[in-house]
Amino acid sequence: MxxxxxxxxxxxxxxxxxxxxxxxxxxxxxPRKSQTTSVAENLPKEDVEITSLSSQSCIPQSFFDLPSVEKWGEENGLKQHHLKTIYRVVMNSSSTFMSNEKDSTANNIFLEDKLRALDFPKKHIPSLLSKFTYTCxxxxxxxxxxxxxxxxxxxxxxxxxxxxxxxxxxxxxxxxxxxxxxxxxxxxxxxxxxxxxxxxxxxxxxxxxxxxxxxxxxxxxxxxxxxxxxxxxxxxxxxxxxxxxxxxxxxxxxxxxxxxxxxxxxxxxxxxxxxxxxxxxxxxxxxxxxxxxxxxxxxxxxxxxxxxxxxxxxxxxxxxxxxxxxxxxxxxxxxxxxxxxxxxxxxxxxxxxxxxxxxxxxxxxxxxxxxxxxxxxxxxxxxxxxxxxxxxxxxxxxxxxxxxxxxxxxxxxxxxxxxxxxxxxxxxxxxxxxx
Ligand code: SF4
Missing domain, CATH: 3.20.20.70 (Aldolase class I)
Incomplete structure (x- = not known):
């Protein structure tokens, strides 16, 4: 713009x-009450529709993709406070963010330690870290x-x-x-x-x-x-x-x-x-x-x-x-x-x-x-x-x-x-x- x-x-x-x-x-x-009844949903679609790679199911999605995180939490029987824990940990990660320094393994170790320290259910951590990541x-x-x-x-x-x-x-x-x-x-x-x-x-x-x-x-x-x-x-x-x-x-x-x-x-x-x-x-x-x-x-x-x-x-x-x-x-x-x-x-x-x-x-x-x-x-x-x-x-x-x-x-x-x-x-x- x-x-x-x-x-x-x-x-x-x-x-x-x-x-x-x-x-x-x-x-x-x-959150929008219904994704199907929103005013915007009824608007004409753009001529060009390009799907972000991170929306493809086999690729880890962003920790900041709230609907996906919420859906994953629901499927795994997690409660609201568990999702809040995820968001707080993700926000306070101190990992590296420069492209040439990106280290997913270090990120995951850091996040796992933080989640464990906050009593997040341990059995769900591997699934969370395989489905979601920092994408940028x-x-x-x-x-x-x-x-x-x-x-x-x-x-x-x-x-x-x-x-x-x-x-x-x-x-x-x-x-x-x-x-x-x-x-x-x-x-x-x-x-x-x-x-x-x-x-x-x-x-x-x-x-x-x-x-x-x-x-x-x-x-x-x-x-x-x-x-x-x-x-x-x-x-x-x-x-x-x-x-x-x-x-x-x-x-x-x-x-x-x-x-x-x-x-x-x-x-x-x-x-x-x-x-x-x-x-x-x-x-x-x-x-x-x-x-x-x-x-x-x-x-x-x-x-x-x-x-x-x-x-x-x-x-x-x-x-x-x-x-x-x-x-x-x-x-x-x-x-x-x-x-x-x-x-x-x-x-x-x-x-x-x-x-x-x-x-x-x-x-x-x-x-x-x-x-x-x-x-x-x-x-x-x-x-x-x-x-x-x-x-x-x-x-x-x-x-x-x-x-x-x-x-x-x-x-x-x-x-x-x-x-x-x-x-x-x-x-x-x-x-x-x-x-
Ligand atoms: S609408 Fe697009 S082309 Fe126009 S000013 Fe904004 S970014 Fe530039």
Whole structure:
């Protein structure tokens, strides 16, 4: 998705938007009552359906694949507290996580010792460790100012990217946001986006999404223990590779893990899902099933024809339908949405575009907060001759929006991280997708 857009300030702004409105009760994501009656289940399937290797029965699945772990537990007569023990042990494993250091035997010995120490039924340990494993490792890390990009290797050898964004609070305490990928590549082919040039290579399972967070969390813990301080992950954003609404079931299931008290224990409002508006119907499904999750819509133009130039897939999601879906989301969640607008010189920064954007936002009656994001050069955008507007033009666009009564900020900070290709629209693997 807009790939890594936003960094700390965006998240803080999101929280500001939410806190100015009524927050609904309940912060964790419950399992879906029925996989067969969900709104999302009735949606059309994607043209491309690629099954993750870890979902094949003969290959060990992720410890973070909650439905599979729960099914295994049920088949073996285990109780809820046994599953909680598994999750706690898996979360606190201190094994190695770099691809070139992976040692499954050492992992299993470590996990077995921990499980035995916690009175987990011994006879089930071999079965657990043969059916489940850590499926992802860190291939390499590219550090940049204010964060780092992690190239994550999946069990099938494919690579995806996650980004760690560091926030330093006024009191000096560090907090982190993790930006996760939901797909390998992306089918949407947005003209400004490096990930879009890859096409859709594969879908991630919920376990693979959660393992990205786990790996970065382990990294944070290790970095901090080295320096004798404490650090923690406070936000998760679905802004990495892929359109999360195109893999809704896996994303929804991962939300359950993110908010599970024995796993990451975050509140749903600490999670942001960013979409190019792939489907109005799926925005409604998210509003129904996980209303506390923050929604960020990458609109980039409120003029449908111009929007389709930037986001070709927008042809199947008319802007009025997306606007109605945002209204529905606001109604169900009791909070506003973030709207992301990538400003490209001479493409979507005209006065006509400002007027259309203002009209779109004002129709939503104050529930929209706009982030104006100066375009970050990418090879994909270079092919279209895209350029960053001048600071003066950006300021004029911003002022006009504000004069119209729209809440908006310019995210100058999104240019941070360019050196690691972790800024907006820049997440695409320049290296081979397979080892
Ligand atoms: S191609 Fe579009 S939807 Fe896909 S990751 Fe890039 S910006 Fe997001």
């Amino acid at each position: 807009k790939a890594i857009i936003i960094y700390a300030l965006l998240l803080l702004a999101l929280i500001d938007v939410g806190s100015s409105l009524t927050l609904t009760s309940g912060q964790r994501i419950a 490792t860190i291939h390499h890390i590219e550090k940049s100012q204010g964060g780092a990009k992690f190239v994550i290797q999946l069990q099938n050898g494919k690579l995806v990217e996650s980004v760690l964004i560091e926030h330093t609070r006024p009191n000096g305490v560090k907090r982190y946001t993790v930006c996760v990928s939901s797909q390998i590549g992306c089918a949407k082919k947005c003209s400004f986006c490096a990930t879009g040039t890859m096409g859709l290579v594969g879908q991630l399972s919920s376990g693979e999404i959660l393992e990205q967070i786990h790996l970065l969390n382990q990294y944070v813990q290790k970095e901090y223990s080295t320096h004798g301080k404490e650090g923690s992950i406070r936000n998760v954003v679905f802004m990495g590779m892929g359109e999360p609404l195109d893999t809704y079931d896996a994303v929804h299931e991962s939300l359950r893990g993110i908010t599970h008290q024995c796993l990451f224990g975050l509140k749903a409002k600490q999670v942001t899902l960013s979409t190019v508006g792939a489907s109005a119907q799926k925005i409604r499904a998210l509003a129904d099933e996980a209303p506390q999750v923050c929604l960020a819509l990458s609109l980039h133009s409120a003029i449908q024809s111009s929007r389709e130039e930037l986001i070709p897939s927008a042809i199947s999601s008319p802007i009025d339908d997306i606007g109605d879906a945002l209204d529905y989301h606001a109604l169900k969640s009791g909070r506003g949405s973030m709207l992301e607008y990538l400003l490209i010189d001479g493409v979507n920064d005209s006065d006509e575009e400002v007027d259309a954007l203002a009209e779109f936002c004002l129709k939503r009656k104050g529930s929209i907060y706009v982030n104006l994001i100066p375009y970050n050069p990418t090879l994909a955008g270079d092919d279209f001759g895209y350029r960053t507007p001048s600071d003066e033009r950006i300021s004029v666009f911003h002022e006009k929006l504000k004069e119209a009564g729209v809440k908006a900020l310019v995210r100058w900070s999104t240019t941070n991280g360019r050196d690691a290709n972790g800024a907006c629209g820049q997440l695409a693997l320049s290296s081979s997708l397979e080892e």
